[in-house]
Amino acid sequence: MNRVRCLVLNAALGPLDYKVPEGMVVGPGAVVECPLGPRTVIGIVWEAERLAGTEVPAEKLRPLRGVLPVPPLSAALRRLIEWTADYYVASLASVARMALSSGGALKGPATMTEYRLTGGLPERMTPQREAALGALEGEQATIRELAGIAGVSEGVLRGLVNHGALEPVEVDCDRPYPPARPDFVEIALSAQQREAADIFSNAVRKAEFAPFLLDGVTGSGKTETYFEPVAQALRMERQVLVLLPEIALTENFLHRFEERFGAPPVLWHSSLKSTERRRAYRAVSEGSAQVVVGARSALFLPFARLGLIVVDEAHETSFKQEEGVRYNARDVAVMRGHFEQVPVVLASATPALESLQMAESGIYAKIDLPSRYGGAQMPTIETIDLTEEKPPQGMWLAQRLVDGIEARLERGEQSLLFLNRRGYAPLTLCRNCGFRYQCPNCSAWLVEHRFTNRLACHHCGHEAPAPKTCTECGEPDCLVACGPGVERIADEVAERLPQARVFVATSDTLNSPGRAAEFIAAVEAREVDVIVGTQLVTKGFHFPELTLVGVVDADLGLEGGDLRAGERTYQQVAQVAGRAGRGSKPGEVLLQTRHPDAPVIAALAAGDRDAFYSAETEMRREAGAPPFGRWASIIISSEDDAEAREAANRIGAFRPDVAECMILGPAPAPMALLRGRYRYRFLINARRSVQLQQVIRRWLAAIDHPPGVRVAVDIDPYSFV
16 A cells, blocks of 8 residues: 655644555655645655654555645755754754745646726726826736726726726736846956856856855956856756845846846745745746745745855845744755755855855855956045044034035035934933833834834834823923934934935835835936945945945944854945945045944954954854854743743753753843743853754753743854844
8 A cells, every 4th residue: 555754834743644545646745735633734745764753554544635736846855954954953844834935836827817908998087097097008917906006096997997998817827937048148257257157157067066155345246247157057947046135135136137138037035925926936846937036935945957056145144044943044055055966156245254164174165256347446444433533412423424425415426324223213211200112022122213203113013103292201392312323314414414315225215126126226316415224235236426435333233242243243344335436436435433443343444354354263263153163042932931931940950961062041031022022041052073953952852841932942043132
């Protein structure tokens, strides 16, 4: 009798065996419908020898109910799922769920109804109908999408349907994407770019695993360089995955991609509608999606013929997933390349220390682009010591920085002010009673946002209207904003330089690809003089007229308990500095700091990256920190503080005694209350020789917890809150 072992997408159940009905053909990787009590759940057929389970007598096996109409998950993807679950101490089911990320795609082919103009007119014309008819010429989309295009209600369009002015059209949900053409445009590369591109293209031809670190200064043309191996993969009819760290970068990348290949790539990110996700998923699994550009979750898409993986801005911390399966997309991308036997390119102007160490040890091949493309020069960098050049009372910008912006205004050039703090002010308090506005769900202050007149928590999303009187003492007009956010800096620029046209660029204002496109168009059209932005503007943008970058608070990232603070600050400031002088005009960077002698600030001012990385490497080596040692954290949380504390103490009582492994805690996490849950933390530091994941698994497996307690393991953590 034929039996199979299935991984069902329920972490609490473990693998289950089923009978294969007569006439049904399934093999490893098949996505199937499994009976579970009265329900039907989705499962993946797995190799029984790789998935330990309880043997059930044949007569007790229940038959599978069906095979879903999608290609089976490949052996390479199944191995990636196994590795990710093992390395990040996660359940196999949780990781596998990421590979089945579009429920609609699993149901097979489908159609949908779109609408277009017929050329006819309604019997009765209204201003709204007239506006809709004018706006929808040549458009075809759903009623909701057409309403958005025309700026009218859906009811207006349904009236046009009833009058015959709009007609329904049945379309295939899975219609093919426009093909990208590898030789659509030939880009002139520099000698350095051509040498690097040839190395990558040869690796694609060989179809072997080869990890590369593309280390190029800002403006060196890394994107154009890795477009060449993308073209080679297209010629070989292989698929390409390009990972980007921010959705806001997507629009700029799409424009450059379409210019080079004549068609946009396939997108994959959380803002896609369910129909778009379904179409993309099925195209990827069937092999018709040539190039996929996406966020970290795109790593687990079921590619049919993967030929190349590119991770752009590979140093970015947003590649680390902080919820659910806490994986780092940079490292998982390398492992997917290993299992798929394809080259992987990690591109960055400021590579992670771990990546540099992998290159130094010979595991990654390091390819350098040491100079900017087209003769553009790196900007000059100077510090402004805020202890000596103090801004005016109640202001945050030193006069030298304001003078620099004014000089650019006179020359018709653009400036960028960087402060990695959204909103108007990070803290609001009452000057009468001293009351501080805190989030009810988190151990965090509420941030004032004057654009929306609200107080917001940047951890859980809680929002409340900005009160007109103190909610504690009732005093009117007594609230004081403490410290600057980007909105406050923008107000200061408007006050001191009223002729400047200012744009605030943050995840609040650039929260969709469309808004990002509008921002890029406005800057390129010279409709913006001064950009005030957060880390969103530190990467990916190319504005030739931007010649001055001012870092409002270069010391900000060095505060707090971030164990990678020095490296992260260097990367962030170096990236934003790289926005200056990318065209023919020279660039200048001014760093406002209270600690000009701090190693990271001094290295930035001197432009000596190697010296900084060398010193940081030695500090990490002495501390046994990554890449020379291992970090892990265990977070215990509950909605009840006493329950969380008791569970943490119980785990602490069973802590293992392992040589070369130091376990600190339990202690309240720095963010002791997050999204309504009280949190306690263990921090683990171990030598690389320690089988850390095995230690943690054995330690936690022996302990039961109340239903309200969650225990999360974070291997190689980037967040220490």
